[in-house]
Amino acid sequence: xxxxxxxxxxxxxxxxxxxxxxxxxxxxxxxxxxxxxxxxxxxxxxxxxxxxxxxxxxxxxxxxxxxxxxxxxxxxxxxxxxxxxxxxxxxxxxxxxxxxxxxxxxxxxxxxxxxxxxxxxxxxxxxxxxxxxxxxxxxxxxxxxxxxxxxxxxxxxxxxxxxxxxxxxxxxxxxxxxxxxxxxxxxxxxxxxxxxxxxxxxxxxxxxxxxxxxxxxxxxxxxxxxxxxxxxxxxxxxxxxxxxxxxxxxxxxxxxxxxxxxxxxxxxxxxxxxxxxxxxxxxxxxxxxxxxxxxxxxxxxxxxxxxxxxxxxxxxxxxxxxxxxxxxxxxxxxxxxxxxxxxxxxxxxxxxxxxxxxxxxxxxxxxxxxxxxxxxxxxxxxxxxxxxxxxxxxxxxxxxxxxxxxxxxxxxxxxxxxxxxxxxxxxxxxxxxxxxxxxxxxxxxxxxxxxxxxxxxxxxxxxxxxxxxxxxxxxxxxxxxxxxxxxxxxxxxxxxxxxxxxxxxxxxxxxxxxxxxxxxxxxxxxxxxxxxxxxx
Amino acid sequence: xxxxxxxxxxxxxxxxxxxxxxxxxxxxxxxxxxxxxxx
Numbered sequence: 361x362x363x364x365x366x367x368x369x370x371x372x373x374x375x376x377x378x379x380x381x382x383x384x385x386x387x388x389x390x391x392x393x394x395x396x397x398x399x400x401x402x403x404x405x406x407x408x409x410x411x412x413x414x415x416x417x418x419x420x421x422x423x424x425x426x427x428x429x430x431x432x433x434x435x436x437x438x439x440x441x442x443x444x445x446x447x448x449x450x451x452x453x454x455x456x457x458x459x460x461x462x463x464x465x466x467x468x469x470x471x472x473x474x475x476x477x478x479x480x481x482x483x484x485x486x487x488x489x490x491x492x493x494x495x496x497x498x499x500x501x502x503x504x505x506x507x508x509x510x511x512x513x514x515x516x517x518x519x520x521x522x523x524x525x526x527x528x529x530x531x532x533x534x535x536x537x538x539x540x541x542x543x544x545x546x547x548x549x550x551x552x553x554x555x556x557x558x559x560x561x562x563x564x565x566x567x568x569x570x571x572x573x574x575x576x577x578x579x580x581x582x583x584x585x586x587x588x589x590x591x592x593x594x595x596x597x598x599x600x601x602x603x604x605x606x607x608x609x610x611x612x613x614x615x616x617x618x619x620x621x622x623x624x625x626x627x628x629x630x631x632x633x634x635x636x637x638x639x640x641x642x643x644x645x646x647x648x649x650x651x652x653x654x655x656x657x658x659x660x661x662x663x664x665x666x667x668x669x670x671x672x673x674x675x676x677x678x679x680x681x682x683x684x685x686x687x688x689x690x691x692x693x694x695x696x697x698x699x700x701x702x703x704x705x706x707x708x709x710x711x712x713x714x715x716x717x718x719x720x721x722x723x724x725x726x727x728x729x730x731x732x733x734x735x736x737x738x739x740x741x742x743x744x745x746x747x748x749x750x751x752x753x754x755x756x757x758x759x760x761x762x763x764x765x766x767x768x769x770x771x772x773x774x775x776x777x778x779x780x781x782x783x784x785x786x787x788x789x790x791x792x793x794x795x796x797x798x799x800x801x802x803x804x805x806x807x808x809x810x811x812x813x814x815x816x817x818x819x820x821x822x823x824x825x826x827x828x829x830x831x832x833x834x835x836x837x838x839x840x841x842x843x844x845x846x847x848x849x850x851x852x853x854x855x856x857x858x859x860x861x862x863x864x865x866x867x868x869x870x871x872x873x874x875x876x877x878x879x880x881x882x883x884x885x886x887x888x889x890x891x892x893x894x895x896x
Numbered sequence: 897x898x899x900x901x902x903x904x905x906x907x908x909x910x911x912x913x914x915x916x917x918x919x920x921x922x923x924x925x926x927x928x929x930x931x932x933x934x935x
Contacts, residue, residue, distance in 0.1 A: 431902060438906045442913045449917065583898035634921070638914075645910055855935065858928040868925070871918035878911035885903035893899045 364677075365507060367686030368693060371544070372521050375697065378540065379525020379533035388724055392530035392731055393461040393709055395626040399535055404627050404636035406539025408444065409643050410698035411619050413545065415498035417651065418692045423668030425655020428577040428586030432593075432603045433652055439607030440614065441644040445874070447615030448637030452624035454776050454849045456633055460625065462706075463618045463768075464714040470775045470849075472841040473783035474717070479790045481714025483767055484618050485707055487794070489742065491619075491760035492703040496746050499696035505673070506689060515746055522700040523739035527708070527732055531626055534701045541694035546643070548691030549650040552675070552684060557653065559679055560660040563888065569660050571896040580656055581893065601813050609818035612765025614640075616772040618710075619702050629857040631867045638870040642877045649881070704742065708735030763801075766821025767793035770829055776849065783842065785833030793825025 386392050395403075424433055460466040464480035467473075496518060504514035525533040560566040570581035577586040584596030593599035614620045627633045658671045665674055672692060676685040712727075712734045771789045774781040781789075800817035803809035811817075858864060 434906050435902075438909045442909050445913055445917055449920070583902035638917075641910060641913075645907070853928060853931070855928055855932050858925060859932060864925050864929075868918070868921060871914045871921060874914035875911055875918065878907040878914055881907035882904055882911065885906055886900065890899040890903045894897075 363682050364686055364689055368506060368689050371690040371693070372517075374540065375537045376521060376524060379529045379537045379701075382533040382536045383525065383529035386528075386530055386532055386728070389461065389728055389731070391532055392728055393625075393713070395531040395535055397459075397626060398628050399626040399632065400628055401632050401635045401639070403535045403539050404623055404632055405639045405643070406542040407535040407623050407626075407698075407702065408620060408636060408640040409647075410538035410542040410545075410694070411623070411702035412614065412640075412644070412699075413647070413695045414495050414699040415502070415692060415696045416494075418545065418672055418695045419498070419669040421648075422651050422655040422671050425652045426658050426665065426668040426671045428580045428591070428656075429599070430580065430652035430656045431583055431585040432587075432599050434648060435600055435603035436607035436610070437644060437648040439604060440610040441641045443611030443614035444620075444637045444641035444644070446611070447621065448624065448633050451616060451772050451776060452621055452633045452637065453630050455621060456624050456627055456630065457849055457852060457854070462709050462713050463622050463625075464710060467771070467775070467786060468714075470842070470845050471783035471786050472839060472845065473787070476783055476786045476790070477714050477717070479787050480768070481710040483764070483790060483794050484710040485715065487760050487763045487767075488619065488703045488706050488710075489745075492700060492707065492742055493746055493749065494760065495696050495699045495703065496742065499693060499700065500746070502673070502689070502692055502696070512747065515743070518697070518700075519739065519743045519746070522697050522704060523736070523743075526701045526704045527735040527739060530731070530735075531705060534705050535623075535626060537701060538698045541698040544687070544694045545691040546647070548687050549647055549654075552680070552688060553650040553653055555680060555684060556657050556661070556675065560657045564892070566657050566660060567889070567892055568896055570656060571893055573659065577659060580659065598813055602816075605814065605816045605819065606762075609762040609765050609816065612769045612818075612822075613762055615765075616768045617764035618706055618768075619699075621772075622706060629863075630854060631857065631863050634867055635870045638874045642874055645881060646877070649884075704735065704739055707742075708738045711738055762818045763794060763797050763821070766797040766818050766825055767791075769793070769822060770826045774829060776846070779843070779846070780833055780838065781829060782833045782836040782838050784836040785829040788832040789825045789829035792828035793821045796824035797821025 388396075390396050399407075421433055424430075455463060455466045458466045458469050460469060462481075462484075464477045464484060467480050468477035496515065499518040500511055500515040503509075503518050504511045507514060507517075525537060529536075557563050557566055560569070567581065573580050573586075576591065579588070580586045584599055587593040587596055587599040593602060623636075624633045627636065654675075655668070655671055658665070658675065661679065662674065665671055672688055676688040680688060708731065712731045716734070767790050770793065771781070771786045774789075775786065797817050797820065800809070800811070800820045804811055804817065
């Protein structure tokens with residue numbers, strides 16, 4: 361058995377032990393669904409970032425940089441990252457005040473409508489199951505390559521690990537393992553970068569060689585990446601327009617998607633919501649610098665890797681020392697498992713609370729047992745679909761990635777900031793946004809629809825969803841219950857949480873940290889990249 | 897020139913947001929403090 365296999369199995373064992381230990385602490389529904397609403401900043405930060413990053417980040421986005429587009433990736437991420445702070449301030453604090461167990465349950469309280477909860481619950485089950493399939497298949501391919509076993513066996517191992525602690529530990533198990541995984545891939549990225557830069561001959565050499573790179577990837581280190589005739593984007597304008605649209609879509613994802621906002625339901629108080637969001641935004645901003653450097657620099661070490669998504673795997677097996685190779689493999693697997701466990705928990709919670717809902721038992725212990733059984737069944741269904749459906753990472757991720765920004769985005773924000781949105785408006789906004797986004801994606805992938813850059817499926821879904829809200833809300837009236845609930849969200853500020861001036865002062869440190877880190881990032885890029893690049 | 901603009905853009909959006917949020921949170925917390933005293 362190779363040292364890589366032993367290393368990876370050791371980390372899997374760690375997740376199993378920690379996740380299942382957390383499960384022993386689950387005593388009631390609050391513990392299972394929202395980790396007892398007692399999670400501190402570190403755990404919310406860990407789960408926010410870990411559930412956001414998946415194999416797509418470690419493999420796909422490093423490959424995107426290797427293929428010649430590191431700057432386009434960063435044009436996108438700069439917008440994406442600010443979504444954390446905006447989402448927490450403008451939406452996250454309010455859903456935490458609702459004391460709901462799931463985000464669709466918040467919709468039910470806000471609009472006094474079981475129909476809206478059901479619609480949101482069904483979109484969670486469909487959209488998140490698609491994403492869950494993609495991350496399970498990604499981890500399966502990695503595990504199969506690593507162990508040299510059939511994909512069936514690899515799938516079973518991956519599935520068994522994340523399902524066991526998710527079904528038993530619920531959110532409590534998920535957020536603790538997510539945080540461990542968050543630290544693993546932070547360490548991986550920041551340790552691997554100097555190694556890769558050294559392999560390329562040092563930073564000055566790397567920058568000079570990338571600036572003079574010839575062939576189809578000429579311009580790889582420039583502000584607009586390697587765009588040009590015959591490339592995915594013919595001009596810098598087209599590439600940057602695409603990056604800004606995708607960045608805005610993903611900003612919407614981190615602001616309102618269930619796998620991000622549901623984390624705030626677990627926060628100990630509103631200070632934790634705000635603090636974790638500042639740190640998550642800063643973490644994403646920092647994490648993508650090594651991803652862009654590693655992906656583009658690998659061109660100098662081996663320009664002939666056919667599939668850019670295998671850059672990290674190639675480095676782990678061929679160039680890194682064994683300990684770093686193990687760390688990289690563990691990091692990639694962690695990125696997949698952390699997303700998979702969060703997604704499975706969301707699907708299970710939504711089936712139990714939002715779709716079956718009141719038909720389930722009222723008794724807390726019976727309900728907890730029932731929730732676990734439903735979670736296990738959801739896991740089994742995922743396993744069966746994954747086994748019989750051929751790997752389709754690209755289109756599953758493409759389908760599920762931004763669907764919630766288009767489908768839920770307008771409803772989430774208007775549910776807080778609009779006096780006119782009605783339950784019918786919310787219902788049709790969710791449904792029309794979801795269908796328009798999915799249909800446009802289906803058309804562009806399978807029917808060969810050629811859409812202009814600005815008509816991204818996200819934009820189409822968002823506009824259609826907004827129109828649906830406007831039309832349906834204008835045809836119906838806001839009820840007294842809806843009005844009262846919205847006012848309650850603004851009036852019932854948890855003042856007791858803001859009594860302690862020490863806590864308030866500590867929270868005020870976090871925007872300062874954000875300002876400091878952003879300044880450091882600017883200085884780093886100006887002095888280590890822009891000015892030396894101009895002199896080449 | 898493009899690289900310089902890009903460098904300011906990448907960290908700049910978060911920097912501006914940090915500055916705005918610092919102001920916004922400060923005024924929010926002062927408001928909460930007044931509300932507490934009233935209560």
